[in-house]
Structure formats: C-alpha cells, structure tokens
Amino acid sequence: MTTLKTKVAIIGAGSAGMRAYREVTKTTDDVLLIEDGPYGTTCARVGCMPSKLLIAAAEAAHAGSHTSPMGVTYDAPKIDGAAVMQRVQSERDRFVGFVEETVEGWPEQHRIRARATFETDTVLSLSDGRRVEAEAIIIATGSRSNILPFFENFGDRLIINDDVFSWDTLPGSVAVFGAGVIGLELGQALHRLGVRVSLFGRDNLVGPLSDPEVLAEANRLFTEEFDFHPHTDVQNHRRTDNGVAVDLVTEAGTQTLEYDYALIATGRRPNVDKLGLDNTTLDLDPRGVPIFDVQTGQCGTAPIFIAGDVNNIIPLLHEAADEGMTAGHNATHFPEIRRFVKSAPISVVFSDPQIMMVGETHRALTERDADFVTGAVDWSDQGRARVMGVNKGLLRVYGDRITGRFLGAEMIGPRAEHLAHLLAWSLQSRLTVSEMLERPFYHPVIEEGLRTALRILNANMQMGAMPPPRCIDCGPGA
Template identity: 70%
Template sequence: MSNKKVDVAIIGAGTAGMGAYREVIKKTDSVVLIEGGEYGTTCARVGCMPSKLLIAAAEAAHFGQHTQPFGVTYDKPVIDGKAVMKRVRDERDRFVGFVKEDVEDWNPDHRIRAYAKFVDDHTLELSNGDTIEADRIVIATGSSTFVPPPFKAFGDRLIINDDVFDWDDLPDSVVVFGAGVIGLELGQALSRLGVRTSLFGRDHLVGPLSDDVVKYKARETFMEEFPFHPHGEVTRMENVGDGVEIDHIVEGKTLTEKYDYALVATGRRPNVGKLGLENTSVKLDERGVPTFVLATGQTSVGHIFIAGDAGNNIPLLHEAADEGKIVGYNAARYPQIRAFTKSSPIAVMFSDPQIMMVGESYKALMEREADFAVGSVDFKGQGRSRVMLVNNGILRVYGERGTGRFLGAEMIGPKAEHIAHLLAWAHQSGLTVSEMLDRPFYHPVVEEGVRTALRDLNAALNMGPVSPARCIDCGPGG
C-alpha cells in the first residue's frame, strides 16, 4: 500500500481520458492515468467500428439481391455467418490493438491498472490498496449499456451490443428492443445478413430524429424492409430454455413469437455509480451524474472535471475527444481556466438510408421558440440519387428569419454522412442560406439535393426565389 501525490489524476483511459492525458502532459509530468478495465475505447471495442464492420457485410449481401432494376442479376448470396463474424472480430481486435499500443507507449509511471473511488475532493482510493492525492481530478469513466429490469426475464438469452461482436456465428433469429442508433443499425444489419429479426421501439421514435416529417419517412422506410414496430406493445417476455418468447399486440390481436436471443439496445448510462461521489462536494443531477459546464468541463467543485460519456452529454467519439482535450487543458492549468467553443453538433446513423442531424434539431428550435423557416427536398426525383437507385429520403433544413442564418438540418437519405459534414461546416462558419447557395455545386451529385432544399428555405425566408434547376436532366430534385 502506498500514497502518491500528483498534480492531475485522470480516471478512465477511453477516448476522453486519453485526450485529457495528451493535453496534461504538455504542461506537467505529475499525472496518473487510472484504468481498471481493458484498454481500448468503447468505439473500438463495442461501438462504432465493429458495428460498421457488421453493417458493411450486410450492405454487401443486400446490394447483390437488389440489382435487377439495373439489368444485372446475381444468384442468391450465400452468407457464411462464421466468416462474417471472424472479419468483425479480427478487424475489431486490430482497432483495439492500435489503442492499446498507443496507451502502452506512454510513460509506465503514469499508468495505473486499478479502479478508483473518491475518499474526498482530493483523494482517490484504488482497488489495489493504494491512494492518490491529486490537486486536480478528471472523471472520464465512459458509459455502459443499461438494461431495464423487465428485460431480465430473458435470463441467459439476453444480450447487449457488446455481446454481438464476440459471436462466432450468426444466429437464426434475434428480437431487438430499442429503436435508437444501436438498435436500428444492428437490427437492420442482422436482418440483411439473413437473421430473422424483429425490432421493437417506443413512442414512435426513430434514432435521434425529432422532425416529424423526417421521422415519418424513416419509420415508413424501415417498416417496409423488415418487421419494425416503432411503438411495440409487448405484453410477455420469457426465457424458454433454447430461446426467448414474446407476446405482442398487433391490430388488437396478440401474437406469440420465438427467437434465439433478445438484444436489448435501450440506451447507455454513465459509469459514475461506483466512484464514491457521495464522498465529495460535487453536485449531482437527478440521475446521479455530476453537473458541469460544457465549455470548461468543470463540475461544481472547480478542480474536478468530467468529460465524454461519463458526463452524459452527447455519447459520440468525436464529442468525447473534444471534451477530453478541453478538460485536459484546463486541469493542467487550473486555477487558470479557458472556456472553449464547441464544434457544431453533428450526428450520423449508419442505417440504409443513412440518418443525420446537424446544428440545432427541430425539437431544440421549437423548445427555444426560435423564429425559423423550413426548406426541404424529397430525394425521389433527385438526379444522381435516381441514377444509383438510392432515391429514397428527405432532407429538411432550418434557417433564421430576419438574418437568414443557417440553423440546422435533419435527414434520412443517400450519402447523409457526407452531407452532414458539408452542412456542419457551413453551420460552424455561421453562413447564411444565401451564402451557402453561393458555394459551388457540381453536377451530377447527390449534394445538388442540398441546393434544392436551401433554395426552398431561402424562399420561405423571403430572401430569394426558388431558382429553376440548372439542367433538364436533373429531375425535380436536382
């Protein structure tokens, strides 16, 4: 048992913790990075990267079955579940390996493999019996999948997304609960890979979408492809030994269905419950999470900072990286503190069609009673999208009345991951809709649909007419 005094202690070696560490060592060598679990970020181990590997396999299987309209026909694909999952695991392990190598290259005197718990505002008790006294402390403990108690009825047939990526083979059937990003991405991917899949959501929500027009289009699209119940009424959940059974109500009738597994993707919760925060002066919200200032990362106790999923703000890798950098910079220099301007919000869901949100959501604009107008484009007739037979989707863009400033967008449709970046850069640059329309748009590209939506918005803002398409072969969405 030993006692160590340092300038900065960082709890957690995920994306936020690693970002904080890189900033702190620029200013001081008196730092420890404490991690009780495995090195490797949530994204690399059980999040973005393995899920995109599964999605990539699903897209390959799906495309080969839907080429007839091009005049091209393939035999029915043979899906080798073991080969699919081997690539997912191998590539996942490769990504995790890069993270481990990065952390293990750092000064070994700075790294501690143990769990930490607060004794008071400056002292941490470690699971190895040691204690750390720190002038400043960073909480970067990430988050974990939350399983509501009723789902425990599924017993050993209940799985979470973490479990999927350790499969040796694809199962025959899975029922998925939760129509957020994780549930929708994995549910659609498994269905396309030949797994009999049903997805149950709540309150008609689809991913993060808040604009009812876009949300309706998304519900319609996914319901046409596979069994998706956006407000599923499940009345019984049971483990039946070799699988799970559920009863659910459809049009007033109770249906009983059996699946191999129940995948619960109903959200994540910050890993702060075992930190002993009750032993500190930190103020907690109703969920037991420290309240903090996003621009600085400071909690109510000035020398204690929080970043990434632990703060329950926006659980995305790029957000965690930004927040880690912010708290690392400030923890290293405390009591000198700098308030940082956050990047424009951007979120992408890798379903097919993809979903994206940029800037302020429709819900946020309504809640703050913003004076705004809406422009839109339906991709059904958009030239390039129609050529590629991906002309399914809608983009809605929002602009401020009076100033013409671009405020945000929500979309389901083709190339949404790329359109999201285009619009996020415009939002962060503070461009007006007119200024965005002055930028070049190549022909023929999917992004011409963005121009159509912006023209529609500018007309709604009374700042310009809806201009005609530049060519006769663009289609009405060109």
C-alpha cells in the same frame, strides 16, 4: 497505506481519458492515468468500428437487391456467418490493438490498473489499497448499456451490443429492443445478413430524429424493409428452453413470438454509480452525474473535471476527444480556467438509408420557440439518387427567418454522412443560407439535392432568389 501524489489524476483510459492525457502531458509529466478494465475505447472494442464492419458485410449482402431496374440481377447471396464474424473480430482486434499499443507505450509510472473512488474532492481510494492525492481530477469513465429490470427475465439469452461482436457465427433469430442508433444499425445489419429480426421500438421514434416529417418517412422506409415495430406493447419477456419469447399485443390480439436471443439496445447509462461521488462537494443531477460547465468541463467550483460519455450529453467519439482536451487543459492549469467553443453538433446513423442531424434539431428549435422556416427535398425525384437507385428519403433544413442564417437539418436518405459534414462546416462558419448557395455544386451529384432544399429554404425566408455569381469588374451597386 501508500499515498501517491500527482498534479492530475485521470480516471478512465477511453477516448476522453486518452485525449486528456495527451493534453496534460503537453505541460507536465506529473500525471496518473487510472483504469480498472482493459485498454481500448468503446468505439474500437464494442462500438463504432465493429458495428461498421458488420454493416459493411450487410451492405455487401444487400448490394444486388435494388439493381433489377437497371437490368442487373443477382442470385441470393450466400452468407457465411462464421466468416462474417471472423472478419468483424479480426479487424476489430486490429483497431483495439492500435489503442492498446498507444496506451501501453506511455510511461509505466503514469499508468495504474485499479478501480478509483473518491474519498474527497482531491483524494482517491484505489482498489489495490493505495490512495491518490491530486491537485485536479478528471472523470472519464464512459458509459454502459442500460438494461431495464424486466429484460432480466431473458436470462442468459439477453445480450447487448458488446456480446454481438463475440459471436462465432450468426444466429437464426434475434429480437431487438430499442430503435435508437445501436438497435437500428445492428437490427438492420443482422436482417440483411439473413438473421430473422424483429425490432421493437417505442413512441414511433427512429434513431435521434425529431422532425415529424423526417421521422414519418424513416418509419415508413424501415417498416417496408423488415419486421420493424415503431411502437409496440410487448409483454411477458421470458427465457424458453431454446431461446426467448415475448407476447406482442396488438388490436388483432396477442401473438407469441420466439427468438434465439434478445438484444437490448435501450440506451446507455453513465458510469458514475461506483465513483463515490457522494463523498465529494459536487451537486449531482437525477442520474448521479455531476453538474458541470459544458465549455470548461469543470464540475461546480471543484478541481474536478468531466469528459466523454460519462457526462451523459453526446456519446460520440469526436465529442469525447474534444471534451478530453478541454478537461485536460483546465485540470492542468487549475485554478486558471478557459472556456472552449463547442464544435457544431453533428450525428450520423449508418443505417440504409442513412440518417443525419446537424445543428439545432427540429425539437430544439420548437422548444425554444425559434422563428425558423424550413426547406426540403424528397430524394425520390433527385437526379443522381435516381440514377444510382438510392432515391429514398427526405431532407429538411432550417433557417432563421430574421437573419437568414442556417440553423440545422435532419435527414434520412443517400450519402447522409457526407452531407452532414458540409452542413456542419457551414454552420460552424456561421454562413447564411444565401452564402451557402454561393458555394459550388457539381453536376450530377447527390449534393444538388441539398442545393434544392437550400433554395426552397432561402425562398421561404423571403431572402430572394439564389444570388447570381459575383461580378469581379462591377462597381458598387452594379
């Protein structure tokens, strides 16, 4: 049996693994990047980028639907499903190609195409019969769709988001299970592209939202637009001759619904079950994920580090990249370990209206019994939003009653992706709400709605009125 020796072995060549590789190679060329699947990140291949391409097509199809109050009307859009999917796949392949070119451009002796499993904390067994002995190992194996057993009854008409992006054309109908980020984005996009869609959720949840008022507004908006069931009892999942069928149980009785496909979007699970972690000294959580330090990426006291979606915390590309950097640095310099500050939490759902969350959520603040107050703006009356005909949604911002510091926000409404960045930067800069209000707000812009919410928050914290412009020539106390 051939044994390869290396300073750092990285399992997985996705966003986290690639970033870890770059960090390791700043210090040493003694590294092995092990991947048993195709190169190309989840984001580029089946996640962020192809989904946004589908959403872009949906937005184009939907663009004229809200313009009649402005005196502008359009005929119903003609949607060429084959052309939609051709562009999705063409552009997706372009993004994936960039990733593949990057990885394949790295030295061949650094890359191994095989499956790796742990024999010990520092020894890996490869599916090609070889072994790897490493001074430190990074786990960056990502995640995959979580399919509950009863969904298997849908047979070959069960699909996940990966499958959507391989369609040659758009189907006639799809039942979507799960109102998280993936289910909401794809379900709404397919609806706007002319597919008959039913979205089945649980517990009235929408995406990652936790603020009861924002959540209620989101439920209202999406239920008004398409066949969204925020809390349902769906039984008897089954394959039929022409597709799939389910029984929807309501107070009015049981209704049988049929669709071409069942899209399962009920969360993701970390890829840890085939790593042989039982052969290590690591302590594992109930899902089999190693217990680790979020600021170092280190698993226990072992020379094993974890990064990206596999750690089962925040499955976002920028988080995976940051964690890959941390894991790469500490694996290279082990046993010297450094703690790295995490970026301000930020998440966006590219639905319409968009959803965003920044900092501590309403649920997190409530659970830790924080002394916080809120400010809010209803987008229905916000000036620029009304001008553009996108005046839907609600923004709620949270602040510390004692210190006046901004703590977080949840929102459904227009241009949420941009407001999220302003708030995340403010949070990471540790600004108080008063200091945020000292920053400029142009007129007329969506951001003025944010200012309204911050003014209300500032008043509710009893921090006084909005501060006046600072006087350059005034003396102390003037």
